[in-house]
Amino acid sequence: MVIGSDGLWDVMSSGDVVGFVNEFLPKDVNDKDTVLTEARSGVAEALVNEARYRWEDNNKNKKNSSKVGDVPYLKYGVDDISVVIAFFEYK
Secondary structure (H helix, E strand, O other): OEEEOHHHHOOOOHHHHHHHHHHHOOOOOOOOOHHHHHHHHHHHHHHHHHHHHHHHHHHHHHHHHOOOOOOHHHHHOOOOOOEEEOOOOOO
């Protein structure tokens, strides 16, 4: 389960997020494998970094072509981005 702030969902669809997490995690390992545990601990940070990259990439043109005003993400390039991921085991 992925819980994210609007800074994530404004630049990534739910399908993008699921695909990103799926590609980030190693394949063919069991739930007790250390590699999987380490990958799970880093996936939220990697997702935040991807969202930040997309914000910065999307806003390069907006900064130059629109009135900045009081919109924080136009002033600073990104919105707030928070992500929490919970992994559930099923049997």
